[in-house]
Amino acid sequence: MSTLSLRRYLYQRYWRWISHYLDKRQPAADKVVLTQKLIFILPSRYGCWFMLLTALLYLLGTNYQNNLILLLSYLMLSLFLLCIVLTYQNMSGLTLQCPRAAEFFCDAPGIATIALSSAKSHFMLQLNFIDQDALTLEQQVDTAALTIQQSVRGCYPLPRLKISSSYPFGLWRSWSYISLQQQYWAYPTPIAGQQQQFSRDDNNSTAEHKTTAPSVDSLAPYRSGDSLRYLLWKRLARDPFNPVIRLQQHSPEAEPDWVEVPAVSGDALERALSIACQQLLVLEQNGNRYGLKIAGKTIAQSNGPAHLQRCLQELALC
Template sequence: MPTLFTKYFQRRLSTWLDKRVPASQEHHLNLNSIFILPSGFGWSFIILSLCLFLLGTNYQNNLMLLLSYLCLSIMLLTLFYTHQNFARLALKALPPTSFHCNQNGEIQLQVIPHLNAQRKCCNGTLFIKWLTVVRHTDTQLEYLRNRRHASAPQQSYCFSLIGNSKREQSQTLNVPLQISRRGQFTLGRMTIACDFPLGLYKCWTHLDFDQQVVVYAKPQEGPITIDKLPNADEPDNLSEITDPTSNEDFYALNDYEIGQPLNRVSWKHVAKNGNWVSKSFTSLQSDSVVLSVPSSEDVETAVSALTQATISWTSTNRVFGIQYKGLNIAPAQGAKHMGECLSALACFNDSPTLTSAPSSKPVSISSVQKKTGA
């Protein structure tokens, strides 16, 4: 019963917050998004003021009454100033960088000038912790069912604000992020609080920055099958490569295009006749291979093994592709290709109800019907 009540309360709270504080990449705090209550020290201060008032009334001591009124005035002034200071806070989230599930990632929050208070800024110390690391409406149902850290209290992180109101100077807050499973996730809400100046009141808010992150699988050695691809289109089995760091043979000179690396420029020709040309190199197409894992292996074991192989083969600047069940990635090389492979492997799952690879990546996930064309 307590677990069911907690889930029901969290679901209702999430629905209410989605209406009151909608998700956005940039938040400027206002009356609708700020909550304020006395802190533990503030409640103690209120009880002390009441005790002084009762003692002064009972013993007809005007000094005690005056002291109780002074304490009450401090509480009221601090209430308005604490709220006014926190209302000057404006935050903007930067796209998070992908990371592996066995490592810790982070999301960067940039403190920007508030639209309604550009000359003044928020002061004090911000206390930030995750209310929910992953949004409850995310389609990764398996993660929501198996996340063990959901019931544990999230760690709070402290960040001291610089207090500089100049627009050209901004402060970046790096909030750690922990997700123990691979996949593409929509980040949840984080609680941001401040008790400046006297700590009598605590202002807080729950913000959703509408960010998504791809969590790569854990790299782990496994049974990898390497298949070489023959090239039937070119009789010489030669293909042009654009990697300037390659140690392959020189192939041809082409007209230089703006944006190409300068180390590909043939400076001898530039010094001789002033024509800008770039070098091209060749490599044997037989070096292109396809990495695969036997279908009898467990999905997580296969994904971890292919992740480790992707990192290793990219570090040696090799041309490779990936083929596993319905996942087909054409051979290529470079950091961009590694990111595409890792993202596709992170989002791969046999179940059709879960998310597949991100649509922004040029990765093809073929169906069973395409096996006839392989």
């Protein structure tokens, strides 16, 4: 077993054990307030060297009976112990929650919004999900946007959020792992394709789009209140006593469409879901009414952000 594999194995075992401990200590909740029960504090690497230097100065001052060196060691020890309280207070009382579920496409970074609130200020906080990049907040903010990635479509519970800080002097490091009662959606990656998944409504399959073009027959006498935009000025010059206007033409309403996912499995299913995802996005962007047929389910035709979200969630869970 290579060194890298051994480290990964040990880390997985450690995280499995710590997750079991944290699940009992802090179950998932909609809102979490950092208290003494949830905050862990240990000396940082810099703090360990600082404490070693303090001990050496104390031994040196005792050996040579130098009061100035002893006074310096006492001051350093006092500062070291005071930082425990300051580091704890910098995190205590902070309230965190995730107001809405994150939504993104597979293999693309998503954004999970974390709301932070507190009656006091907090400085130099670092937030990140496990195995994700950390975000540093130098000052107190209301919201923090954290990146989250997932390569497999589906609906997943939000992973534990790690929040840490070494404020004010970096001698101590405080951290906490919190679990928020929220989920995130990973949708199939949209790709274009020629698969026959796009069809017209069965009730309108024989109907054709009929567009009307302005012609000389679509004229009407001018009446008071009509827009001068449609007035035929050339004809008015020839016959000023009989003004006419061109009737404004209206395009017929677009026919509703169906997006169908065939009954396949494996890689063929993943490709079909990605193509269907792309078609849903195009139909929504064009303002068309559309429905979804997938795995024996039928979602009625509609449009709008809520309808698109429901269709994408069905693709993620298929």
